[in-house]
Amino acid sequence: NAGVTQTPKFQVLKTGQSMTLQCAQDMNHEYMSWYRQDPGMGLRLIHYSVGAGITDQGEVPNGYNVSRSTTEDFPLRLLSAAPSQTSVYFCASSYRTRQANEKLFFGSGTQLSVL
Amino acid sequence: AQTVTQSQPEMSVQEAETVTLSCTYDTSESDYYLFWYKQPPSRQMILVIRQEAYKQQNATENRFSVNFQKAAKSFSLKISDSQLGDAAMYFCAYQLTAGNMLTFGGGTRLMVKP
Numbered sequence: 001n002a003g004v005t006q007t008p009k010f011q012v013l014k015t016g017q018s019m020t021l022q023c024a025q026d027m028n029h030e031y032m033s034w035y036r037q038d039p040g041m042g043l044r045l046i047h048y049s050v051g052a053g054i055t056d057q058g059e060v061p062n063g064y065n066v067s068r069s070t071t072e073d074f075p076l077r078l079l080s081a082a083p084s085q086t087s088v089y090f091c092a093s094s095y096r097t098r099q100a101n102e103k104l105f106f107g108s109g110t111q112l113s114v115l
Numbered sequence: 116a117q118t119v120t121q122s123q124p125e126m127s128v129q130e131a132e133t134v135t136l137s138c139t140y141d142t143s144e145s146d147y148y149l150f151w152y153k154q155p156p157s158r159q160m161i162l163v164i165r166q167e168a169y170k171q172q173n174a175t176e177n178r179f180s181v182n183f184q185k186a187a188k189s190f191s192l193k194i195s196d197s198q199l200g201d202a203a204m205y206f207c208a209y210q211l212t213a214g215n216m217l218t219f220g221g222g223t224r225l226m227v228k229p
Contacts, residue, residue: 031215040124042206042219050215058216088158094215104217106160 002026006091006107013081013114021076021110023091030096032074036087050096081114117142119209121220128197129228136192136223138207147211149190154204202227
């Protein structure tokens, strides 16, 4: 199984540019989410989705858009990149129901630099 | 809102010794999960151990164990017989049982000295 696949692994943008971070999972997980990781602050939730067609905001949603047209994909869009969005971005997914062995699966992260 | 605090930005331990990483959290809920994640330089998030709040017994996974004090809202990680491969960032995280969202602490960088 591929698990959670994020692309690209690295990206450099100029201020004001737009881009989409891709996330795909092949485990039929209902729940998908995006986190950003800044030094000394751990991971913070940007947006999440509990199923196709359903999205909601997390702790730090400003400057980001998401959509969930399929169960497999959950792209994160930066419409006008700002230096404050320089960070490492993680996509994560899991089953929505609580099971004894359920866990959150993480992608390998995207290092984004905005100049 | 729930908060998770890791008060030790950095810790170091001698190889084969034992180290304890601290974590406290704040919540008004009674049913939740707590986790420790390891993040090596590869950036991969690796689940180390998980504790269900309704269980009084502390979770153990090989050399990793936790000390879960629900009343004190404390959740520390003990690593026994430390190995060079244990060197990494360690994150404590909280999750409501009814939801999937994780709230992370700021992390502790663990260095292992040979």
